[in-house]
Amino acid sequence: MSDPRELLAGLREDLRAANYTVDGVGELVGDVASAALDREQPLPALRATAGSSEPAAVLLRCLTLGRPTTRAALDAALPRAGTAGAQALGLVTVAGQAPDDEVRPLVDLRPYSVDDAAGTAHWWLVSDLGELATGEALSADHVLGVGGASLTLASATVRTPVDRVLDIGTGCGIQALHASRHARRVTATDTSERALDLAAVNAALNEVALDLRQGSLLEPVEAGEQFGLVVSNPPFVITPRTRAVPTYEYRDGGMPGDSLVARLVGGVGSVLAPGGVAQLLGNWELHDGEHWSQRLEGWLEGTGLDAWVVQREVADPALYAETWIRDGGQRPGPRFDELYTAWLDDFERRGVTGVGFGVVTLRRPERTGAPLRRFEENLAQLSDPLGEVFAAGLAVHDRLAGLEDLDDLTLTVSGDVTDERYHSPGDPDPRIVLLRQGGGLRRVAQVDGDLAGLVGACDGELTVGQITAGLAVLGEEEVGAVRSRLHPRVRDLVADGFLLLP
Numbered sequence: 371m372s373d374p375r376e377l378l379a380g381l382r383e384d385l386r387a388a389n390y391t392v393d394g395v396g397e398l399v400g401d402v403a404s405a406a407l408d409r410e411q412p413l414p415a416l417r418a419t420a421g422s423s424e425p426a427a428v429l430l431r432c433l434t435l436g437r438p439t440t441r442a443a444l445d446a447a448l449p450r451a452g453t454a455g456a457q458a459l460g461l462v463t464v465a466g467q468a469p470d471d472e473v474r475p476l477v478d479l480r481p482y483s484v485d486d487a488a489g490t491a492h493w494w495l496v497s498d499l500g501e502l503a504t505g506e507a508l509s510a511d512h513v514l515g516v517g518g519a520s521l522t523l524a525s526a527t528v529r530t531p532v533d534r535v536l537d538i539g540t541g542c543g544i545q546a547l548h549a550s551r552h553a554r555r556v557t558a559t560d561t562s563e564r565a566l567d568l569a570a571v572n573a574a575l576n577e578v579a580l581d582l583r584q585g586s587l588l589e590p591v592e593a594g595e596q597f598g599l600v601v602s603n604p605p606f607v608i609t610p611r612t613r614a615v616p617t618y619e620y621r622d623g624g625m626p627g628d629s630l631v632a633r634l635v636g637g638v639g640s641v642l643a644p645g646g647v648a649q650l651l652g653n654w655e656l657h658d659g660e661h662w663s664q665r666l667e668g669w670l671e672g673t674g675l676d677a678w679v680v681q682r683e684v685a686d687p688a689l690y691a692e693t694w695i696r697d698g699g700q701r702p703g704p705r706f707d708e709l710y711t712a713w714l715d716d717f718e719r720r721g722v723t724g725v726g727f728g729v730v731t732l733r734r735p736e737r738t739g740a741p742l743r744r745f746e747e748n749l750a751q752l753s754d755p756l757g758e759v760f761a762a763g764l765a766v767h768d769r770l771a772g773l774e775d776l777d778d779l780t781l782t783v784s785g786d787v788t789d790e791r792y793h794s795p796g797d798p799d800p801r802i803v804l805l806r807q808g809g810g811l812r813r814v815a816q817v818d819g820d821l822a823g824l825v826g827a828c829d830g831e832l833t834v835g836q837i838t839a840g841l842a843v844l845g846e847e848e849v850g851a852v853r854s855r856l857h858p859r860v861r862d863l864v865a866d867g868f869l870l871l872p
Contacts, residue, residue: 377459381450384451388448393483398424398427398430399414400414402414407434411502415435419431425447428446433478435503436478438474441471445469456473459571475503477496477498478498480495481495484548491547497515498513510617511562512618513568514542520544523651524544524755526729526756527649528647528757528761528764529757530552530761532599535557536558536559536601538601539561539604540559540565541565541620543568545602546558550580553598558582558583559583559590560584561585561586561619562619591641596641599649601648602634602638608628608653610713614709615709628654631652631653634652635652635673648733655720656724663745674734674735677731678731679728679731680811681748684724685724685727687724688714690725695710739771742764742767744767752811769871776835776857777833777834777835777838780830780833781869783828783870786808789806789822800819804817807868823841838853
């Protein structure tokens, strides 16, 4: 076989036959080694596969853990593609033709699986070998595989079927593959030629059609093109713009501070179809005397877009610098300290006291009126996937916007909501009542006794007006006073998903 399509078809069949899947690798190495691999720690998996000639073990050690193997072992693990086919595809380099000659990996090839609102999928992803395999600092044109940020965005993405999707900064193509399951056409862009090459390999290997284009941010989009969904894990890392600090294509957009994310937030509305949604990850600078949301509100001014931003992490300048210097493969030493100093100098010069990270969801509204502005900080461990939560939240916002009052609504309590009651010793009534979500964004709402009673009576049969009237009788209050006090909070609980609309 010399045709790349035939080689990839053969490789695909070999990977399936070897059970080189997420579940297959998990069964091979066990839970402890699998968890260690997720933390980029190879030793337990190396121990679990030592001396094994099973195809999945050979492939894992060579193509994920970066260890050399022999031509004979790889030929046995890939009977259709063979070592020659893997070499022709650029996966490995081979010392010679003898069975015992050494074979070394050139890329990372590992299984990936997903189960979300769009269904279940099993893929294989090619990316550049990381520090786990090489033990060295990354190259400037490094193409990242699936990292924590990739998983965060994939989980948060709304999976409503649409006609067209745009993936900005596709990297190895993981977000584009996700989108291919619920879109007729997927366009994926990147500034890196190497990233687009690997994305093309991943698309072909997994039998997915992608429209790949080279360029920065929205530049590759042609005039008049509109998309029902835009996703982006852009190169958002805030990096000092000095010669001493290397630029990594997968994370550095070449712009000062957080201006790349600002430009994307401010411009993405131009390519959104009416009702279209854009979801992206980003960092934003924090400054003394300014709430974190104010910076994003400034970026959104004049766009007319709905915006829902969830801040997931906050890092001080030192922690942020350490994280990204270490991400580039640098270990403590003189070079590490040089980079560390450059980062701290840059932050100090611009008055940056911290850096926020989160998920930005934008929408081009079809309705009239003031756009949605929702900013929330949630540092808890969230449920996966979250796309359905964002989709439901946007839909609920639209319904609530059209309701002048809640009296005629029959609400129900979401099935994942529990209440927690805290009593002082000897006190028959709770001092604190908390409503807690077991899924989604896992929010917690503190409520008073009357509101807790209203929520408890929301059984889908009684209307909010009937429950309110009952509370007024029990409390010997005017119905209007109870309504004024409780209904704004009820709206909040509906918007947050504690209470469900019919």
